[in-house]
Amino acid sequence: MELPVGGHPADKYQNPKTMKTRVIILLAIFLSAFALLPDRVIKGTVTDGSHTPIAGVNVSIQGGGSGTVTDRAGRFAIRVPNLARALVFKKTGYKSLTMPVTSDSVLNVALTQATLKTEELADQILDHSKQPGQAEKSLAFNRVAAAPATFSGAVMQMQVPTESYKPINENGFLSVGQQPVTTFSVDVDRAAYSNVRRFLNSGQMPPEDAVRIEEMINYFDYNYPQPAGEHPLAITTETTDSPWNPGLKLVHIGLQAKTVSTENLPASNLVFLIDVSGSMSDPNKLPLLKQAFKLLVDQLRAEDKISLVAYAGSAGLVLPPTAGSEKKVIKDALDKLEAGGSTAGGEGIELAYGLAKKHFLPKGNNRVILATDGDFNVGISNESELQKLIEEKRKAGIFLSVMGFGMGNYKDSHVETLADKGNGNYAYIDNIQEARKEFVQEFGGTLFTIAKDVKIQIEFNPAHVQAYRLIGYENRALRNDEFNDDQKDAGDMGSGHTVTAIYEIVPKGVQTSYIGTTEALKYQQNHVRATGDSDEMMTVKVRYKKPDSEKSILFDLPVKAATLAFEKCSENLRFASAVAEFGLLLRGSEYKGKATYADVIQRARAAFGKDEEGYRSEFVQLVKTAQSLDGSQETARK
Known part of the structure; x- marks a missing residue:
């Protein structure tokens, strides 16, 4: 038989099984080569039917794998394996959308708003309750949740399961004739704003006690003069x-x-104290936490040292003190963390403080950074015991910052108290953009204290002011005698931090239903006559301590009784007042007067300023969402 070149039989005489084998081998080689190609990044923007960007849309690879969420401008970027077939876009209140992956590197998507009936909404809630860490948690609902669009069917009364917030008794108007002096601690925490944003982006109005107006105002940067x-x-x-x-x-x-x-x-001695209990298994908890802390690691310098302690059923050292230049080592340690077990929060805090004390830097920044959903249930779970421990360590120069994560069993009341007692700040991380704001853009303010125990005291002149009320700061109120008491703890301010406070005042002679009649104080008349000719409306006093001192320093600023027309005021005042007005609406405040969502939007838009990061424009989108949700509730009530 004649053989072809190579010594093999001609194709027409070849065994069919042999041919099939060769085809399979060639196909496997081709697919393997394709699979070895590097992943690619697909970017795009998600908008609604009116081309308005949608923030908080979950973008994932169909069939599993990594995911991301859109930022406040509706933008996303996701790393996609070459074998991936489609991307899935999901957000409460919108119809889910699956888009095939093509050769394009840009994918712009438009979502359609969904009209949810009660049964469909209930199914979503039950699906959430079946997620890890939620299976045994009861659902006790008392607030209305709805899609940002129209809501058809009966309204379901509901509340985020097992979350806890400290009750807020809103400040009322105080008579200057009776109480001319007011005192409070500063507050640089911003957790309430990002937590409120989380509720609104998920299609729910926030609980009233989750709305701390001062934290909403202080979330934003203001252009105040430097000292x-x-x-x-x-x-x-x-x-x-x-x-x-x-x-x-x-x-x-x-x-x-x-x-x-x-x-x-100064150099930093930081101890990351990370909750890896079972309740932290959700994607917006431990996985987000790892991403957030990696951003912080990228900001560290060679002279900074970082340690890593994890706690669940028990606490343990994951990473001994490591130089900030060893970024890969630190990130690898973070990657190895997995959630599981109950929460020995107290034990973890003790271990973290012990580590911080052992490696204490006398002239440096010594700080424990606690990341948790606040659901301590093993160990020192008594809040007063934890407070005592943290206060003792604070006096030794070790401060505590708390980063809150997650939803469902989030204990805002717990973590806020811990941060307040630890001379630190408290933030709520609801997405990677918030982590970037906290750990990259505001790195110095987050970690480095410029002034501690900062208190503000104001004395009003009864010749110009009849009554006053401080908007927010309810849980920061101090007795007037505590202003001069250097043993009394107060808030701290970091590098570049701003604190904004807004008083609403009733001028002398103005009639309002907000204040009742009171008898004039017999022994204050001489004081009133003495100040009657003064053009000072009030005096602002500030006390603070240097970070390494326990003796306070006092300075003050008299304020003239001069009023500017609203439109001529600074962008600082105009935008901050819009945020305050929004807070009054969310709380259903009895002092909201003629406040409306439309007015908030109009005033905020007129005070955007540069808004390079888009935070102020995002605020307007949140107000629109609240307006839609609140409208659904009003319709339901009628």
């Missing part, structure tokens, strides 16, 4: 007419901490 004198803090004030209560006025007080460049900040 120029001997103090690391500077005061700015403005007075205008109240936009929502005609006849009343607003006094805007801004406090600016000195900004120190990162290279001039």
